[in-house]
Amino acid sequence: MDHASILRETSRRLGFDALGIASAEIPAGAEHLRHWLSLSYQGEMSWMARNPELRADPRQYDPKAKTIIVAGVSSRQTTPPLRRGRIAAYAQGSDYHESLRDKLTQLAQQTLALWGAPYRVCVDSSPLMEKPIAAMAGLGWLGKNTLIIHTEHGPWLMLGSLLTSLEITPGIPSQDHCGSCTRCLDACPTQAFPQPYILDARRCLAYLTIEHPGPIPEEFRTRIGDRLFGCDECLEVCPWNRHAQQSRELAFSYVTRPDLTEMLAWNDTRFRREFRGTPIFRLKRSRWLRNICIVLGNIGTAHDLPALTTGCRDADPLVREHAAWAVAQIHARATATMPTTNN
Ligand code: SF4
Ligand code: SF4
Known part of the structure; x- marks a missing residue:
């Protein structure tokens, strides 16, 4: 088996739902970040405006990186909450970051480390444009709701990455299958999409209930x-949920x-x-x-x-x-x- 096949097989065994491989280069769409920031759509998330060049180019973050392996775990929850107040699917249990980091580390140890390839584990806080990189890696396409849409798991993948200096044959970038659908745009309770594929976070209930520090306008x-924490409206309505199953990840299990x-x-x-x-x-x-x-x-x-x-x-x-x-x-x-x- 080649490196890519071994990575896919090992990731499945570890409980990942999807895996893609990209060359460590500037992903398509990275240039939109500057424009998005110029419109202040990031709201109070000032960390997003810091070092946009670094965020856009993975090689500035790690000059030795040749390949980015992006892996995802579905957070989909199909059981309704038992109490008053809704919490976003990914936040109904414990913090998934630790579990994702553990899984990625195991994946690296069982593959890259055995091949003698140095690696770096990146989860959430790393300055990588994870979603455009995931699209480049063939994991899914960037939907009109600005999330990665996977043909089997819909918009529910939580992503983490491994950067490595090993060259691995990249996957084929995903095609956009949104077509004429506008369900996510129409369902948004605050019209937070000024246009398809662009989110004004200042109007997004996920931003307002989680990131926004002061009084809610x-x-x-x-x-x-x-909605107590986050919003799943533009995920729930996506037609690519038709095959999406309940998450297998215990970290997402609902806690009453x-x-x-x-x-x-x-x-x-x-x-x-x-x-x-x-x-x-x-x-x-x-x-x-x-x-x-x-x-x-x-x-x-x-x-x-x-x-x-x-x-x-x-x-x-x-x-x-x-x-x-x-x-x-x-x-x-x-x-x-x-x-x-x-x-
Ligand atoms: S998370 Fe909710 S508020 Fe934010 S864009 Fe999606 S539907 Fe709109
Ligand atoms: S709801 Fe429709 S437009 Fe929105 S991401 Fe899903 S397929 Fe694309």
Whole structure:
């Protein structure tokens, strides 16, 4: 077997759902990054604007790299949550980064290391344009929702890479199969796509509920609905989900959490204890409670008012302001549904 076949076979055994191989060169579409940044579509994610040349060219990150091996694990969850409030599929269990890093390290040790090839493991925080590289590697195409679309796993692949100085025959870049479909663009609750293939992160609920540090602009609060963390709308509607199965990765398995009002009463110590090792941990208590207040403002009832009223006295001004907004929303809904009396 050649190197590429051994890598594919080993990756399957380790639990990866897809693998692609690309030459370590500037991927097609890398030039769009500058334009995207010039429009400030990255919002407060200032790290994306740092060193765009380095991000665009893998050889600037690692001058010895000849090949990039991109591997993906599906995060698809087919079981609905048991409690109020939705969490993005990839964040329903524990933090997948560690598990992905472990798998990639095992893949490298069982292949590249045996061949005497130096390697570097890259997961998320590395300055690589993972999605254009994955498309170049033949893993899938960059869909109109800006995600990698795989013919079997749809838009659900979480990606990690191995950079190596070994030359391996690259895969064939994937063709775009979006065609005339616009489902993801039409389904977006905030019209976050100014045009197909371009995302204005400042309008995206995944960005607003996770990355955005301060108060959520009022124009987006009702559109958040019951989303506590992230948004899967433009993934769920993709027709390339038709063959996508429930993820086999244990890190993504759904963990049942207490009800929203109970979590609203947690102090920082409790928050840290409950969420350490999960994607939610990075929000810290402040943003997590902010999100809970918005969801309660959208779906809560009079039963939730005592917990929210306590939230209005929280030491954190972000929590106080969002709790007050939620109380006002619940009162406004109750007034709107009150029967009118005819005199
Ligand atoms: S994640 Fe949600 S809000 Fe963001 S672009 Fe997709 S559908 Fe729109
Ligand atoms: S929903 Fe349609 S347009 Fe959007 S990524 Fe999927 S196939 Fe492409």
